[in-house]
Amino acid sequence: MPAATPGTPSLLRAMNDRAALELLLTHGPLSRTRIGHLTGLSKPTASQLLARLEAAGLVVATGTDGGRPGPNAQLYALNARAAHVGGLDVTPEGVVAAVADLSGTVVGGFELPYAEGAEAVAQVTAALDGAVAAAGLHRDDLHRLVIATPGAFDPQTGRLRYASHLPGWHSPTLLDELAAALPMPVEYENDVNLAAVAEQRLGAARGHEDFVLLWNEEGLGAALVLGGRLHRGWTGGAGEVGFLPVPGHPLVRQVTRANSGGYQELAGAQVLPRLAREHGVEVPAAPGTDTGTGALAPGSAAAPPGPQVAAAVALLRRAAAEPEGPHLDFLRSYATVLATGLASLVAVLDPELVVLSGAVISAGGDPLRTLLQDELAEIAPSRPRLVAGEVHERPVLRGALESALAAAREEVFDTSR
Numbered sequence: 001m002p003a004a005t006p007g008t009p010s011l012l013r014a015m016n017d018r019a020a021l022e023l024l025l026t027h028g029p030l031s032r033t034r035i036g037h038l039t040g041l042s043k044p045t046a047s048q049l050l051a052r053l054e055a056a057g058l059v060v061a062t063g064t065d066g067g068r069p070g071p072n073a074q075l076y077a078l079n080a081r082a083a084h085v086g087g088l089d090v091t092p093e094g095v096v097a098a099v100a101d102l103s104g105t106v107v108g109g110f111e112l113p114y115a116e117g118a119e120a121v122a123q124v125t126a127a128l129d130g131a132v133a134a135a136g137l138h139r140d141d142l143h144r145l146v147i148a149t150p151g152a153f154d155p156q157t158g159r160l161r162y163a164s165h166l167p168g169w170h171s172p173t174l175l176d177e178l179a180a181a182l183p184m185p186v187e188y189e190n191d192v193n194l195a196a197v198a199e200q201r202l203g204a205a206r207g208h209e210d211f212v213l214l215w216n217e218e219g220l221g222a223a224l225v226l227g228g229r230l231h232r233g234w235t236g237g238a239g240e241v242g243f244l245p246v247p248g249h250p251l252v253r254q255v256t257r258a259n260s261g262g263y264q265e266l267a268g269a270q271v272l273p274r275l276a277r278e279h280g281v282e283v284p285a286a287p288g289t290d291t292g293t294g295a296l297a298p299g300s301a302a303a304p305p306g307p308q309v310a311a312a313v314a315l316l317r318r319a320a321a322e323p324e325g326p327h328l329d330f331l332r333s334y335a336t337v338l339a340t341g342l343a344s345l346v347a348v349l350d351p352e353l354v355v356l357s358g359a360v361i362s363a364g365g366d367p368l369r370t371l372l373q374d375e376l377a378e379i380a381p382s383r384p385r386l387v388a389g390e391v392h393e394r395p396v397l398r399g400a401l402e403s404a405l406a407a408a409r410e411e412v413f414d415t416s417r
Contacts (some may be wrong), residue, residue: 108135
């Protein structure tokens with residue numbers, strides 16, 4: 001369909017169509033009268049709009065409004081099955097995949113643990129096929145796919161950087177091989193950036209244009225949102241704060257070869273057992289992790305991704321539950337090392353908000369957040385508000401789905417095409 005020109009009836013219809021679809025997405029089923037009231041359209045125009053969207057398969061009639069006096073009004077809803085998107089979260093432990101409909105509801109998921117020697121393309125397609133099968137769909141039914149990885153694909157070279165610990169993902173032809181195997185448009189994004197997308201759309205950063213998300217699980221990372229948009233940097237490496245040189249740890253050289261840096265060595269998950277022992281806190285054996293393969297229940301929460309993280313989470317949860325004596329000293333010590341690196345970000349970016357996310361930081365709860373806020377106030381020039389992340393169920397995967405949904409809705413809701 002030819003593109004609509006400014007001021008033409010076709011452009012106005014497309015604008016009204018999009019407005020109505022956004023309202024149905026936000027509010028759920030609405031009557032013709034309510035849509036007319038919210039959009040300012042007359043009843044005849046609202047009726048024509050709904051007939052047009054129903055014929056296009058974008059809305060469906062869904063029951064009646066029987067809660068008011070007078071004749072029952074027909075209700076209309078967004079057709080959630082008009083498009084589906086996929087999201088993948090790739091880690092050294094394996095690939096978790098999910099499929100969501102146009103409303104954002106997760107309708108299928110699958111988890112594939114890493115197998116020695118497995119190729120990246122085979123991992124991606126197997127996990128994706130498991131998720132679409134769980135949703136009762138086929139690979140070709142997906143409108144868009146977003147893949148989350150540690151590090152970032154360099155836009156100049158197409159190669160994955162800052163993630164040497166991710167096996168099988170460093171071939172110079174990998175993106176071409178994935179493009180050949182996957183029929184839908186595919187985007188690749190840093191995992192922590194996608195956690196920030198989830199918080200911006202659904203969680204603690206809603207309504208905020210400038211914020212930092214500090215993440216700690218297998219590695220320390222940050223996402224930088226400036227003016228409402230992710231800042232990725234020239235090579236995609238903005239936010240790789242684990243490589244920061246920091247006081248309190250010897251200078252780490254050749255950081256990309258070591259896949260670590262001063263801040264990671266000072267405040268990563270691996271330091272928690274040592275800090276606990278230094279303050280007289282008993283360090284239990286690390287909990288085991290589940291490496292089973294199979295379908296995931298939609299919305300299921302993620303287990304800590306590895307034994308090192310699981311041990312850190314257990315220590316912080318126990319300390320946060322009883323923040324007194326040695327437990328309080330342990331939490332304060334960890335807050336100090338976290339603040340050491342975070343202060344550099346605050347000094348450079350001056351964010352309005354810092355969202356604390358990832359299994360390790362989240363395990364410290366409000367006691368750790370309060371101590372970190374106090375430490376930051378002592379060593380940083382500005383005092384952003386620190387808040388806990390609110391997207392707890394697989395935030396990286398949820399961010400991948402939200403990113404894919406934003407692009408899919410932009411296309412599907414455009415009836416001028």
